[in-house]
Structure formats: structure tokens, C-alpha cells
Amino acid sequence: MLSRKNKLILLKLLSLFSVVRGYNILIIVLAQYLTSIFILAPHIKLRNVILDPNLFVIVLATSGVIAAGYIINNFYDREKDLINRPQKTMLDRLVSQRTKLTVYFVLNFLSVVCASYVSFRAVVFFSLYIFGIWFYSHKLKKFPIIGNIVASLLAITPFFAVFIYYKNFDEVIFVHATFLFLILIVREMVKDLGNLRGDIAQDYKTLPVVYGELISKRIVSILLLISCFPVYLLLTRYEIGYMYLYFYICIFLFIAFLFGLWKSKGRIHYVWLHNILKTIIVLGTLSIILIDITLVLDRVM
Structure with a gap:
């Protein structure tokens, strides 16, 4: 049996997973790899694509930025979500706002560090991506149509990352x-x-x-x-x-x-x-x- 302390830790991890929507990130990771294999680099051997360290780092950096993006979005929408999704919001609140913001900055920092392994252009790309997600969450999502368009552009940006890498x-x-x-x-x-x-x-x-x-x-x-x-x-x-x-x-x-x-x-x-x-x-x-x-x-x- 788990102790009360361990149960609380487990619940907080579950809460953090809910905030960053880990299931969505897994789908994006899968989509990036499948897109690379079948659409962007069909001429490269399967093994070479899967084991490409640069592609792995791009996918890793993308996952970190997206996870951080969900955190900052959750931070700004906490009052609205309490009305629209009260049960999920109560689970999300098991992790303090301070902890969420700490994780947000750490994930973004590590993502940029990972991008530096690929190239300086990758660092610029992911830095702009981070800024774009923050600006959307803070300002743009409150405006009609513009917010929808920007959110959709940010959602397909992970595919542009691998698209630029393969230059297809x-x-x-x-x-x-x-x-x-x-x-x-x-x-x-x-x-x-x-x-x-x-x-x-x-x-x-x-x-x-x-x-x-x-x-x-x-x-x-x-x-x-x-x-x-x-x-x-x-x-x-x-x-x-x-x-x-x-x-x-x-x-x-x-x-x-x-x-x-x-x-x-x-x-x-x-x-x-x-x-x-x-x-x-x-x-x-x-x-x-x-x-x-x-x-x-x-x-x-």
C-alpha cells in the first residue's frame, strides 16, 4: 500500500501530466517521426531517420516547448477553466502556480539548450516559438479569429521544425x-x-x-x-x-x-x-x- 505522502506525490505527478497534456505530446512526437519517415525524407533509410540524433533533439525540444506552452496557457486560463472544466481544474490545482511556472521556465531553457545542439538557427526558431506561445496565451487568444489562426499556426509549428530540417x-x-x-x-x-x-x-x-x-x-x-x-x-x-x-x-x-x-x-x-x-x-x-x-x-x- 502507498503511504499518504506517496499518494500525494503520485497525484501531483498526475496533475502535472494533466496540465502539460502528455497524451497530446506523445501524439505530436509520433506525428513528427511518421511525417519525417513517410513524407519529408522518404529517400533516407528508415533506420537512419529513427536514429538521427538531430531529429531526436528537434523532437525533444519541440516536446519541451509544447509542454511549457500548456503550462503557461493553464496559468492564464485558470479562472476560465474553473468555470468550463471544474473537475479537471481541481486536479490541475494540486500543483501550485509557483511550481508550474518553475517547470515552465526550466522546460523552455532545456529546449533551447537542446536546440543549440542542432544549430544556431534552431535556437532562434525555438526561441521565437516560445515567445509566440507566450504572446498567444497572454494576449492574442482573447481576440476573435486572430486567436484561432495563431493557435492553429502554433499547433503546426512542430511540423515546420522537421520540414525546415529536411528542406523538403x-x-x-x-x-x-x-x-x-x-x-x-x-x-x-x-x-x-x-x-x-x-x-x-x-x-x-x-x-x-x-x-x-x-x-x-x-x-x-x-x-x-x-x-x-x-x-x-x-x-x-x-x-x-x-x-x-x-x-x-x-x-x-x-x-x-x-x-x-x-x-x-x-x-x-x-x-x-x-x-x-x-x-x-x-x-x-x-x-x-x-x-x-x-x-x-x-x-x-
């Missing part, structure tokens, strides 16, 4: 990135719809607060329909192997999402819609391997 400028990469970017914007707007009560209480000028739920739903619907354009291009213009199955699933999920969006009337409904979008993103990460399954076998040799 193929057109298909930008089409994939456009699709992901649009899905992320939609996700951010759906989060704002679900957080309406807390945003109003804390005077956040998000899209639903300023323009109302109806207009927000219309904008979300338009963006989701626009995201069908890169899907069409990927299905008809580019060679994506069996990944076409993923995009057909996306079309079905889009229809279910739009139907649910216009039927939604409360936070619980928007949580379900948010989960649909998370499913699309996670499935997209896992389906990267379907671009060319034989590629794995060929590159192991």
Missing part, C-alpha cells in the same frame, strides 16, 4: 499542411463555442462572444467545407497510397460533424464535436504509414 519543398506537403491547418482552426472555434460561459465571465472576446453562436457555426461550416478542397487534391492529384481510405473516412466524419454542429445546444455537444476533430487528427497521424507500406520494408533492408 514538395507541393504535396503544403497541401497536407493546409488540410491540417483548416481542421485545427475549426477545432479552435469549436473549443470557443464550448467555453462560451467562461469566456464571457473572463471577458474573452472570442468569436462566439463577439458574433454569437449562429455566425460562429456558419464560419465553422464554411471552413470545414473549404477543407474538402485539399482532400479532393490529395485524392485526385497526388500519390498517397492507401491513405485515401483515411480521407474517405474524413468525409463521413465531416458529414456527421456538420449534422451535430447544427444540432448542438450546450457544452456537452461541443465536447463531442471536439472529440470528432481530435479523432480526425489522431487518425491522420496514424494513417501516414499508409502512404506507402512497402516503403518501410524497402528501407529496412
Whole structure:
């Protein structure tokens, strides 16, 4: 049996894991490696990509910055989250604000140190990334549309890190990135719809607060329909192997999402819609391997 002290330590570790959203970071790490293997560096042997120390350091630095970003976001949103997500917020509060800020600065410092192993440009890149996350959390997230766009850009920045490293400028990469970017914007707007009560209480000028739920739903619907354009291009213009199955699933999920969006009337409904979008993103990460399954076998040799 664990002692009371050990149970408290375990709960605090669980709380910190909840704050930094470790499960999201694991998905991002997996996405960075799969993107590197199947999209950005398909000409390099699998073993060489996986064991590349520079790529490992980039992924490690990215994970540290993102974890720190979740901490500073949690710091600024603590009052709003208490209204929107009281149970999760109570768990998050097991770790003091002082401890969170200490971990925030340590993670950012270590991430920059890791980046210095790759190059000075990597140091500049991650320093700007850190500043961008802080500025978004402190100021920009309180503004409609701008906050959603910046949040989405920050979310795809980890992929730009490996994109810059491999210097792969193929057109298909930008089409994939456009699709992901649009899905992320939609996700951010759906989060704002679900957080309406807390945003109003804390005077956040998000899209639903300023323009109302109806207009927000219309904008979300338009963006989701626009995201069908890169899907069409990927299905008809580019060679994506069996990944076409993923995009057909996306079309079905889009229809279910739009139907649910216009039927939604409360936070619980928007949580379900948010989960649909998370499913699309996670499935997209896992389906990267379907671009060319034989590629794995060929590159192991």
C-alpha cells in the first residue's frame, strides 16, 4: 500500500501530466517521426531517420516547448477553466502556480539548450516559438479569429521544425499542411463555442462572444467545407497510397460533424464535436504509414 505522502506525490505527478497534456505530446512526437519517415525524407533509410540524433533533439525540444506552452496557457486560463472544466481544474490545482511556472521556465531553457545542439538557427526558431506561445496565451487568444489562426499556426509549428530540417519543398506537403491547418482552426472555434460561459465571465472576446453562436457555426461550416478542397487534391492529384481510405473516412466524419454542429445546444455537444476533430487528427497521424507500406520494408533492408 502507498503511504499518504506517496499518494500525494503520485497525484501531483498526475496533475502535472494533466496540465502539460502528455497524451497530446506523445501524439505530436509520433506525428513528427511518421511525417519525417513517410513524407519529408522518404529517400533516407528508415533506420537512419529513427536514429538521427538531430531529429531526436528537434523532437525533444519541440516536446519541451509544447509542454511549457500548456503550462503557461493553464496559468492564464485558470479562472476560465474553473468555470468550463471544474473537475479537471481541481486536479490541475494540486500543483501550485509557483511550481508550474518553475517547470515552465526550466522546460523552455532545456529546449533551447537542446536546440543549440542542432544549430544556431534552431535556437532562434525555438526561441521565437516560445515567445509566440507566450504572446498567444497572454494576449492574442482573447481576440476573435486572430486567436484561432495563431493557435492553429502554433499547433503546426512542430511540423515546420522537421520540414525546415529536411528542406523538403514538395507541393504535396503544403497541401497536407493546409488540410491540417483548416481542421485545427475549426477545432479552435469549436473549443470557443464550448467555453462560451467562461469566456464571457473572463471577458474573452472570442468569436462566439463577439458574433454569437449562429455566425460562429456558419464560419465553422464554411471552413470545414473549404477543407474538402485539399482532400479532393490529395485524392485526385497526388500519390498517397492507401491513405485515401483515411480521407474517405474524413468525409463521413465531416458529414456527421456538420449534422451535430447544427444540432448542438450546450457544452456537452461541443465536447463531442471536439472529440470528432481530435479523432480526425489522431487518425491522420496514424494513417501516414499508409502512404506507402512497402516503403518501410524497402528501407529496412
